[in-house]
Amino acid sequence: MPRTGLPSGSGTWLDTDVPVTGGGPGYGALIESLRDLLDGFAAASPDEETVRALTDAFAAWSERLESHRVGERQQVFGRRRDLHGRGQVMSPKFAAEEFDERSVKGTVTFGRYFLGGNGAVHGGAIPLLFDEVMGRLSNTAGRSQSRTAFLHTDFRSVTPVGVPLSVRAWFESEEGRKRFIRAEIRDGDTLCAESHGLFLALLPGQP
Template identity: 60%
Template structure:
């Protein structure tokens, strides 16, 4: 489908702004059994979520930009300076905040796109997601590796939600049914299929309107005491 505002005959992949208009508020809906009020060493409103949101946007713009040599050099210098500054704040894995802030979208990480939950209970979750330009595979489509990444994020969190013990992914099978578009609001649904002993089987799907983009099945194994 042609994006509004593009010249006749153009496709979504011709749009230089493809996947750059995905910014959403970092305020996370408080959905019972899914979210936590705060994360480790974090307080709501401390700015961490906004910083991560800007980092996501930065990655989208880097992916979309064709930079001149001067800009590349300046950006590399700035990033190098920030790496040096951040190195003094490094902490052991168990103390890091990245990926552990359940009070902000995406647990406060940029590896997977931010999944916004709209409703959830003990056995299912529904929400929406937008893949930014950073996740582009080509021709306006989400990279094939990014889709299972989202499924693992959603099903992994659902598997361990509502006070359940932590589990790890044993397998994640993904079927690609149609193109998953960059920049579009997509519906995500995940649910439990079965739970027996330490084994939890869950399924999920991504839809663009009525179109099924991809679906997945995952097996998650509950960790024994002391397992990493």
């Protein structure tokens, strides 16, 4: 399952030769800074002065960004195929390391932003990661875009925060428009969670 198993531009996991059309070359660094901010904020117990300063700073940046608001199809967030995680922070950053037309393997580290409690990842963040990875796999290798029809997740053991975890997803079968995909998260040899889902290829013109 080589990392170069798919030609760039065919819906691969990191299309480094895709022209950068939004956010410029520094957008990736911005997204990483935003991830660090969210993790730092989640881990902090700020004093009142810091709370006021952050509130003012966030309000100022929200006002500045309002002038850059665009329609859904023009937004940069979640659409940069040259960046891990498509340049978004809604789900934890999955870094693909090995992939081909039917499977992908990589790593993820859930930061403090995704903490549920007692060192464990929030239960809702795990299906979110599965949907991100499995949905992306469903659309690779020149396949048409698809949508999630169902996603079932089984929690097998605690998924720890702040630990590099291995993630694997693979096609179970394809039947017409139906794409059945499975995935798992492991902490070393420990199975943390596993999932199976159905993704349906969109019909022409279907949103």
